[in-house]
Amino acid sequence: xxxxxxxxxxxxxxxxxxxxxxxxxxxxxxxxxxxxxxxxxxxxxxxxxxxxxxxxxxxxxxxxxxxxxxxxxxxxxxxxxxxxxxx
Amino acid sequence: xxxxxxxxxxxxxxxxxxxxxxxxxxxxxxxxxxxxxxxxxxxxxxxxxxxxxxxxxxxxxxxxxxxxxxxxxxxxxxxxxxxxxxxxxxxxxxxxxxxxxxxxxxxxxxxxxxxxxxxxxxxxxxxxxxxxxxxxxxxxxxxxxxxxxxxxxxxxxxxxxxxxxxxxxxxxxxxxxxxxxxxxxxxxxxxxxxxxxxxxxxxxxxxxxxxxxxxxxxxxxxxxxxxxxxxxxxxxxxxxxxxxxxxxxxxxxxxxxxxxxxxxxxxxxxxxxxxxxxxxxxx
Numbered sequence: 319x320x321x322x323x324x325x326x327x328x329x330x331x332x333x334x335x336x337x338x339x340x341x342x343x344x345x346x347x348x349x350x351x352x353x354x355x356x357x358x359x360x361x362x363x364x365x366x367x368x369x370x371x372x373x374x375x376x377x378x379x380x381x382x383x384x385x386x387x388x389x390x391x392x393x394x395x396x397x398x399x400x401x402x403x404x405x
Numbered sequence: 406x407x408x409x410x411x412x413x414x415x416x417x418x419x420x421x422x423x424x425x426x427x428x429x430x431x432x433x434x435x436x437x438x439x440x441x442x443x444x445x446x447x448x449x450x451x452x453x454x455x456x457x458x459x460x461x462x463x464x465x466x467x468x469x470x471x472x473x474x475x476x477x478x479x480x481x482x483x484x485x486x487x488x489x490x491x492x493x494x495x496x497x498x499x500x501x502x503x504x505x506x507x508x509x510x511x512x513x514x515x516x517x518x519x520x521x522x523x524x525x526x527x528x529x530x531x532x533x534x535x536x537x538x539x540x541x542x543x544x545x546x547x548x549x550x551x552x553x554x555x556x557x558x559x560x561x562x563x564x565x566x567x568x569x570x571x572x573x574x575x576x577x578x579x580x581x582x583x584x585x586x587x588x589x590x591x592x593x594x595x596x597x598x599x600x601x602x603x604x605x606x607x608x609x610x611x612x613x614x615x616x617x618x619x620x621x622x623x624x625x626x627x628x629x630x631x632x633x634x635x636x637x638x639x640x641x642x643x644x645x646x647x648x649x650x651x652x653x654x655x656x657x658x659x660x661x662x663x664x665x666x667x668x669x670x671x672x673x674x675x676x677x678x679x680x681x682x683x684x685x686x687x688x
Contacts, residue, residue, distance in 0.1 A: 367427055375421040379460070380413040384428065387411045387652045390625070391435055394652075397628040398659040 319359055324400035327356045331365065331393040338372075338386040346372045349389065359399065361392035368392070409470055412649030435651040436475060438658030441675060442668040448513075448676035449480035449650070451570065451599055451624040451642030454501050457485035463646040465504035469511055475650035478676070480643075481570070483515040483540035493523035495530055502534035513537055513683070515570060519546040520554040528558065532565055537683060542572040549578070551586035559591045567595075568682050570622070573609065574600030581608025588616055595619075595682055597640060601626030610634060620678060623656055624648055631660040636670035640679040
């Protein structure tokens, strides 16, 4: 994955993380964008699962927290990639 | 599959349509991101028990279940933001020390105070009930780390032999000068700065570089911050119930990969550094 591609995933996942923390409805679209950007990387399935959960149940607290956990793991994976450590 | 996934009740997630099998596989993958060295007890430095006024909650039984599922041996626990009608956290502190008495091999109790509201009495009660440290939250309780009342409680905690865990991240304030000023007043303080100092990490790391008894916890921290710290200054934390153990372990695994931490470093990050701090000041 190129540096630009990693940076794109990091940016979108970080935005989605804060949207989830703030219970902002924009979290769903941001997660969907991040999942597309991360397709084919370790972060992709995490963001895809997170996006699907938020899309199905945007207002359920347990879903929000689980989606947030997945989003943070995806962000961590993308940051590790950007910092030069592919798994 | 256990009854809990990513810190949540799995049945609630299933009822909401989540793919619990996929979540279970992800959780297991996340746990495997960090290779726990043989002989290492994983100790979580940052857990809130109780019911926060923002709605987050965690009961001791659920914490123990999460710890069992994730291979966490012990956890430092302190109250959520529930100061009570008196504003002094005394009831919430009592609930935490009661939970620790019920689970003495799993929960290490810290107390929480508002430096402006009866802190002396609250800390004295908690000390008598077995508390082993202090948690302070400058954002929630609206005080500055270098303010006189905060310096006084950090001084008092240090005199009791307690480490002090500070919320240190996410706010608007610059934290480097604030903690430098606090350490000027209490140079022998032993501090754990939560969240890796996320939000002002560079300044905090610089301001505390000469203080080996100032550590950073990994709870909801930023990977680039953790990866640039000496591992001897890092302690594992989850911030349950705001974070969860699988995500927290995955973060440490990523930091180890990026920074090249060896088994000795990981042993310290996952528990050794924290237990050493709880035992006493650095020589």
